[in-house]
Amino acid sequence: MQRWALILSGYQYQIQYRASQDHGNCDSLSRLHISDNLVQEDYEDVYFSELDDVELPISNTDIAKATKMDPVLSKVHELTLTGWPNHNADPELQPFFERRVSLSVEQGVVLWGIRVVIPQTLRKRLLEELHEEHLGMCRMKSLARGYLWWPNLDKDIEEVVEKCPSCMSVRNSPKSAPLHPWIWATRPFQRIHIDYADYKGQSLLIVYDGYSKWIDAIPVRSMTSSMTIDKLRMLFASTGLPEEISNGFAERGVQIVKKALKCKEVDGKPHSLEHKLADLLLKCRITPHTTTGVAPAELFLKRQLRTRLSLIKPDTGKRVENYQQKMKQNHDRGVIQVKKFHTGEKVQVKTIIQAGKWKWMPGYIHKVMGPLTYLVKVGNRTRYCHCDHLLSCKADLPQEKPNINIFDSAGDVNSTPIHAGVTSPSNAPERIPHSRTQTSDTSDNQPISSADSPPSNPNTPAPITPVKRYPARERNAPKRLIEEI
Known part of the structure; x- marks a missing residue:
C-alpha cells in the first residue's frame, strides 16, 4: 500500500465512484494461472533472543546530554555558569533560584551540593532504580539524598510507592505498642542479633549488626544448633567474634528480607533465591539507615560500596586518566623505538x-x-x-x-x-683535577692492566702530580681523664 501511495502521489487525478455492476476490467491476480511445477524453497531458521528486561545504568554523560535538551535545566546550566539575577519571575526556575548559592556545574552536569540534578526525561528510570528492591518510602528517600535531586522528589517517591501493587500487597500493619530501643553498640559486631526466616520452605539465617545495621541472610538446610554454629563460625572467620548475641532486633531483619522477597515474587522476575538475596543485601547495605543516617557499609566497612547509582556521579579519576592518556599519545607521537646496544658494540x-x-x-x-x-x-x-x-x-x-x-x-x-x-x-674512583697539558692518564708506577688501554709511549712526559682535593687534616692527641688527674 505504501508503494502504491508513493506511485500515485506523482499524478493529478479525481476519484469517482463506480458501482460493482459497472466494473468490467479483469482482476489479473485472481485469474493468474498457477503453475503445477512449484519450486520448493529452503528457508533458513532465524532465532531471536531478547535480553531479560535489563537496561544499562544511567551514566553522567547521559545526564549531561539530557541536561542540554531539557528546557528548564538548560537555563539553569547557563545561569549557574554566567550568574543568577537578583530577582526571578519564572515559576519553573524558582526551586533552583532558591538554591542558586549551592548550585554548580561539572562536566555538563548540574549539581546541588553533592547531589546530581536529574533532567525530566531520566527521572522515571531513576525512580524505578530507587524502587527496584521495594525497600520502602523512607529508604528510597534516604538513598536518593546521597545521589540525586529534582523539585518535588520526595512527593514523586511517595507517589511511586503508593501506586506500587507489590509494596501495597505486603505493607505493614500500623504499630500499636511503643518501641523500646536497644542500647546502641559502639563498634561493629559488638552485639549481633540472629534469627531464622522461612521463605517457601527455605530456611534463612538472619544476622543483624546492632552498630552498623549491617544485615546478612545465609541459606541453611536445617535449623539445628549444629548447623547454626557452623554457619556462624564461617561468618565470624570474616568479621571476628562478637561480644554479645541476642534475638531481639533480628526480627526487624527478618521482616526486611521476607518483605523484599515477597515483592520480588509479585514482580514475577525469574531469578534464583541467591540472585534475589544478593540484590537485596547490596541495596540494604548502601542505603542510609533511618536510625544512624549512614549507610551500613560505611559504618561496617568504613567505605562506600560501588553500585549502579555510582555511575551517575561525575568521575574525576576517569577524566584525569583520559587526559593523561592524551598527553602520552601526544608525547609519544614522534618517539621511535628505544635503541638497544650490546657489550662491545x-x-x-x-x-x-x-x-x-x-x-x-x-x-x-x-x-x-x-x-x-x-x-x-x-x-x-x-x-x-x-x-x-x-x-x-x-x-x-x-x-x-x-x-x-x-x-x-x-x-x-x-x-x-x-x-x-x-x-x-x-665504583669509579674520585675524580681529581688535571692539567690541560697532561697527555697521559697513568703514572709511571701504575701499569696499564686492561687490554683495551693503548700502549704507553716512552716519549710521553711524566704526568703532573695531582693536587689533593682536600687539605690534610691535623689530628690532636685525645685528652684522657686520668692524665688530667
Whole structure:
C-alpha cells in the first residue's frame, strides 16, 4: 500500500465512484494461472533472543546530554555558569533560584551540593532504580539524598510507592505498642542479633549488626544448633567474634528480607533465591539507615560500596586518566623505538667540547647498566651515557684521545683507563683535577692492566702530580681523664 501511495502521489487525478455492476476490467491476480511445477524453497531458521528486561545504568554523560535538551535545566546550566539575577519571575526556575548559592556545574552536569540534578526525561528510570528492591518510602528517600535531586522528589517517591501493587500487597500493619530501643553498640559486631526466616520452605539465617545495621541472610538446610554454629563460625572467620548475641532486633531483619522477597515474587522476575538475596543485601547495605543516617557499609566497612547509582556521579579519576592518556599519545607521537646496544658494540658518543658545542666521538659499549644507560669506553676513558646520546656505528673510526675539557660533565665516570674492576659509576674512583697539558692518564708506577688501554709511549712526559682535593687534616692527641688527674 505504501508503494502504491508513493506511485500515485506523482499524478493529478479525481476519484469517482463506480458501482460493482459497472466494473468490467479483469482482476489479473485472481485469474493468474498457477503453475503445477512449484519450486520448493529452503528457508533458513532465524532465532531471536531478547535480553531479560535489563537496561544499562544511567551514566553522567547521559545526564549531561539530557541536561542540554531539557528546557528548564538548560537555563539553569547557563545561569549557574554566567550568574543568577537578583530577582526571578519564572515559576519553573524558582526551586533552583532558591538554591542558586549551592548550585554548580561539572562536566555538563548540574549539581546541588553533592547531589546530581536529574533532567525530566531520566527521572522515571531513576525512580524505578530507587524502587527496584521495594525497600520502602523512607529508604528510597534516604538513598536518593546521597545521589540525586529534582523539585518535588520526595512527593514523586511517595507517589511511586503508593501506586506500587507489590509494596501495597505486603505493607505493614500500623504499630500499636511503643518501641523500646536497644542500647546502641559502639563498634561493629559488638552485639549481633540472629534469627531464622522461612521463605517457601527455605530456611534463612538472619544476622543483624546492632552498630552498623549491617544485615546478612545465609541459606541453611536445617535449623539445628549444629548447623547454626557452623554457619556462624564461617561468618565470624570474616568479621571476628562478637561480644554479645541476642534475638531481639533480628526480627526487624527478618521482616526486611521476607518483605523484599515477597515483592520480588509479585514482580514475577525469574531469578534464583541467591540472585534475589544478593540484590537485596547490596541495596540494604548502601542505603542510609533511618536510625544512624549512614549507610551500613560505611559504618561496617568504613567505605562506600560501588553500585549502579555510582555511575551517575561525575568521575574525576576517569577524566584525569583520559587526559593523561592524551598527553602520552601526544608525547609519544614522534618517539621511535628505544635503541638497544650490546657489550662491545661500536658507537658514537655525543660529547660536549665547550659551552654550546659538541661532537660525536667513537667508542664502544663497555657494560650495559640498565634499559637506557650504558658504560661507554671513549679512548682511554669511560663514560656513563644515556641511549639518547649514543649512535650505532659500523665504521672503523680511529679512537681519539679526548680533550680533558670534554669530560668535565657528570657523564665522566673514570679519569683513568678502565681496569677489570670498573663496573659502575658508583665504583669509579674520585675524580681529581688535571692539567690541560697532561697527555697521559697513568703514572709511571701504575701499569696499564686492561687490554683495551693503548700502549704507553716512552716519549710521553711524566704526568703532573695531582693536587689533593682536600687539605690534610691535623689530628690532636685525645685528652684522657686520668692524665688530667
